[in-house]
Amino acid sequence: MRLEIDDLVARIERLREYLTIKSLYWDFDANEFVWLDTRQIPWSEVYVRTRDYRRVAQAIKDMEIRGAPAIGISAAFGMALAAMYSRATSVDALLSDLSQAREVLASTRPTAFNLFWALDRSWAAAKRAAEAEKDADAVRASVLREALTMYVEDVESNVNMGRAGSKVIEDGMRIVTHCNTGSLATAGFGTALGVIRYAWLEGKKIKVYADETRPLLQGARLTVWELKKDGIPVTLLVDGASGLLFRRNMADLAIVGADRITLSGHVANKIGTYNLALAANASGRPFYVAAPTSTVQPVEGEDKIVIEERSPDEVTTVLGRLTITVEGVEAFNPAFDITPPELITGIITEKGIATRPYEKSLREMLGLS
Amino acid sequence: MRLEIDDLVARIERLREYLTIKSLYWDFDANEFVWLDTRQIPWSEVYVRTRDYRRVAQAIKDMEIRGAPAIGISAAFGMALAAMYSRATSVDALLSDLSQAREVLASTRPTAFNLFWALDRSWAAAKRAAEAEKDADAVRASVLREALTMYVEDVESNVNMGRAGSKVIEDGMRIVTHCNTGSLATAGFGTALGVIRYAWLEGKKIKVYADETRPLLQGARLTVWELKKDGIPVTLLVDGASGLLFRRNMADLAIVGADRITLSGHVANKIGTYNLALAANASGRPFYVAAPTSTVQPVEGEDKIVIEERSPDEVTTVLGRLTITVEGVEAFNPAFDITPPELITGIITEKGIATRPYEKSLREMLGLS
DSSP states (O other), X not given: OOOOOHHHHHHHHHTGGGOSSOSEEEETTTTEEEEEOGGGTTTOOOEEEESOHHHHHHHHHTTSSOSHHHHHHHHHHHHHHHHHTOOOOSHHHHHHHHHHHHHHHHTXXXXXXXXXXXXXXXXXXXXXXXXXXXXXXXXXXHHHHHHHHHHHXXXXXXXXXXXXXXXXXXXTOEEEXXXXXXXXXXXXXXXXXXHHHHHHHTTOOOEEEEEOOTTTTHIIIIIHHHHHHHTOOEEEEOGGGHHHHXXXXXXXXXXXXXXXXXXXXXXXXXXXXXXXXXXXXXXXXXXXEEOOGGGEESOOSGGGOOOOBOOTHHHHEETTTEEOSOTTOEEEOXXXXXXXXXXXXXXXXXXXXXXXXXXXXXHHHHTOO | OOXXXXXXXXXXXXXXXXXXXXXEEXXXXXXXXXXXXXXXXXXXXXXXXXXXXXXXXHHHHTTSSOSHHHHHHHHHHHHHHHHHTOOOOSHHHHHHHHHHHXXXXXXXXXXXXXXXXXXXXXXXXXXXXXXXXXXXXXXXXXXXXXXXXXXXXXXXXXXXXXXXXXXXXXXXXXXXXXXXXXXXXXXXXXXXXXXXXHHHHTTOOOEEEEEOOTTTTHXXXXXXXXXXXXXXXXXXXXXXXXXXXXXXXXXXXXXXXXXXXXXXXXXXXXXXXXXXXXXXXXXXXXXXXXXXXXXXXXXXXXXXXXXXXOOTHHHHEETTTEEOSOTTOEEEOBSEEEEOGGGOSEEEETTEEEOSSHHHHHHHHHTOO
């Protein structure tokens, strides 16, 4: 079976300096998909490898893999595994196996937008190859090629975002971030953390303040771990301390990621983001959002964003390991909040930085009329 | 030994309906001091009783007893125990024992303002009695009387604060609070939580949202426990969720306590208070502070307030029980933050509600020129 992926291998090779932490990747020798189990970070570093797409589905469901881009790309690699290790010899039998894999992978995180985007793209590639070449191995190669393309595009996009965003970071700046938006949330490098990494690679002596990000503590667990790996100075704080940090002139700007952005410039991101935006703005400091243009949804206004409420257990315990309140108490546990455009200095994308009014700048960036 | 404390016993009796949770008290039958070990709340309810002032000192040091008013009053009861169980027969020998007890109690929390205020008051009472009556038992009675007076004054002050503050709470309101300012932080009833309790006792159908209050989780552990005890509806949230709560019109106002208030109206309170004030103000909702006038310091401007930085371990772990980040990472762990007067709708005290400009209203309230 000829894969014809040398061009993609070369593109990945060129990104080597940006991939200091390989949170997920395709092993070309073993033809296996490999990922870091983020649930065990920072306590231990466990890489999992598999040839079974069902194991990938389980990893997404159990949040071994988290972060919208990472979920999407892993699902695409799940499809590649399903294609590669299917025993089908005919195109129809292979498509039938792929359809089943798609269903299993889609059922893992039913509210994850990127998951469906990635599965649709993978499925479309399979169909195209099936129609064009009528050969099962050609379909196999095409599905793997699509997964690798998504992977390399995500890292390239992050690096371009980092290059664009680094322009707002000056030497010596102290930057606050929220949640995890790094290698552990993407194919590699990161969005907001990619901007911070890029500034660091350019030799700027920066310092990061990481919000711990209750309830799931992605800041304390993942962001601190990543920054320590790269040798970037980092200080941890509780989410409630960001106001004082800015007020006492200990931080210069904030950068966060985004789950969804509307054309009006309303940003849905991990709960706590809006409070951080208020803190930065109250002290007259810039507040940036870094996200690929694919995050922008063609809707306007915050009422268009439905906010997922998650299990109260995430609030009444710490990571399910320690109960911190009275049993059975009610908890308000929204997955994310909305930051309005008037609090956002700029939206950093792989195509440059959009500024207010976002209705205009985001439309132009996306080529919408 | 005649104690002559019937008037105080009667005053305490009249406060019965407000003392639903007795976090600390004097046992008149056993002549012992009794307190609830707050470190074990909400997991278990353990009352500790002692005749040994050293045990009280240990309880303050180890934070079995916490909250500025509770610490002060407990120290005064520690002095009462030292007087009561001293074997001294002469006034001089008793004063010498009391002086030693004062030193031991003062060394427990060297930055606690209320601790020194209470010990000074206790010591002054002992000296007064020694000079007036030249009798060891008269000194003993006087020191106990002073402790009981501080106790009853604190509860009465809280109830008066509750009555004054309840005027801003309307039937059906949804109230956000931060940290613990209830019976577990005072002699009983509470400051901000006292206002909430008073409104509830008046029959207003209110609902409370409790910030969990990282790092030490006083909201999740103590406030939720107290409100559940009193049957007041409560919902827990992470500190970062308050912005969305107000933005989605799920809360009507916020009330918090205070560690220190300057004459300019700057309020030092548990870290996270300022972020909550920003959240309430951003949605145009009132933000109140409830504290006795004794909290007001005769200085102006936030630069007059030194902010205690506590051990990074409080941030890198949850209550010392669970490590949540990479070992050895730096942490920013200020004990409290500063909320500026422009974000504060009113300061509720036992003498009424002060409003802007605070320079004027607080001076008038305190009778300063």
